[in-house]
Amino acid sequence: MHNYEIIPITEKHIEGFRAAVDSVAREHKYLAFLEGPPLEMSRAYVLENLQNNSPHFVAISEGKVIGWCDIAPLDRPVFVHSGTLGIGVLASYRGQGIGEALIRTALDQAKSIGLTRVELTVRENNKTAIMLYKKLGFVIEGLHRNAVRIGTEYENHISMALLFE
Numbered sequence: 001m002h003n004y005e006i007i008p009i010t011e012k013h014i015e016g017f018r019a020a021v022d023s024v025a026r027e028h029k030y031l032a033f034l035e036g037p038p039l040e041m042s043r044a045y046v047l048e049n050l051q052n053n054s055p056h057f058v059a060i061s062e063g064k065v066i067g068w069c070d071i072a073p074l075d076r077p078v079f080v081h082s083g084t085l086g087i088g089v090l091a092s093y094r095g096q097g098i099g100e101a102l103i104r105t106a107l108d109q110a111k112s113i114g115l116t117r118v119e120l121t122v123r124e125n126n127k128t129a130i131m132l133y134k135k136l137g138f139v140i141e142g143l144h145r146n147a148v149r150i151g152t153e154y155e156n157h158i159s160m161a162l163l164f165e
């Protein structure tokens with residue numbers, strides 16, 4: 001078991017956050033991109049979340065970013081009560097409760113800033129993430145057939161959401 005702490009992201013974590021996203025993206029099994037975004041894009045994303053007080057937490061172990069969870073509010077007027085959730089934990093740190101701790105922390109802040117709906121899409125083969133989301137009360141809302149294609153392989157996407165009472 002690793003020692004870790006969950007803390008709100010700050011500017012000094014931007015490179016570590018990007019590196020963690022890059023590592024999980026390069027597994028090609030879970031995320032919607034195949035490598036991490038350019039650093040400047042990660043920086044802009046984090047700064048926007050900080051400015052908007054949007055939930056964005058990182059898990060830190062021995063000074064390194066080993067996971068993240070963010071919930072970015074949608075920007076159209078009729079959607080501002082909703083946020084889109086993203087999460088990942090580095091492969092060697094999975095299965096120790098870190099993902100669940102990250103998502104619970106992010107959901108608490110989402111509630112406290114007034115979001116009433118948190119939504120996401122998850123690849124159909126990602127049983128671990130689907131189990132985690134169901135455990136926290138997310139409900140499956142839809143199936144996006146062949147939404148993902150990597151090389152010649154297609155995969156369905158599942159949309160899930162959690163509503164706060």
Ligand SMILES: CC(C)(COP(=O)(O)OP(=O)(O)OC[C@H]1O[C@@H](n2cnc3c(N)ncnc32)[C@H](O)[C@@H]1OP(=O)(O)O)[C@@H](O)C(=O)NCCC(=O)NCCS
Binds near residue numbers: 100121132135
């Ligand atoms: C999904 C992910 C964030 C979960 O984080 P984690 O730290 O491994 O998960 P935790 O140890 O906190 O486990 C929490 C719950 O997840 C589910 N889970 C975790 N590992 C699992 C496994 N091997 N099989 C099935 N369910 C599993 C369970 O519901 C578990 O609750 P339980 O311990 O009561 O059974 C992590 O596996 C990950 O980073 N995956 C790759 C990136 C990704 O899939 N991101 C989401 C894209 S939509």
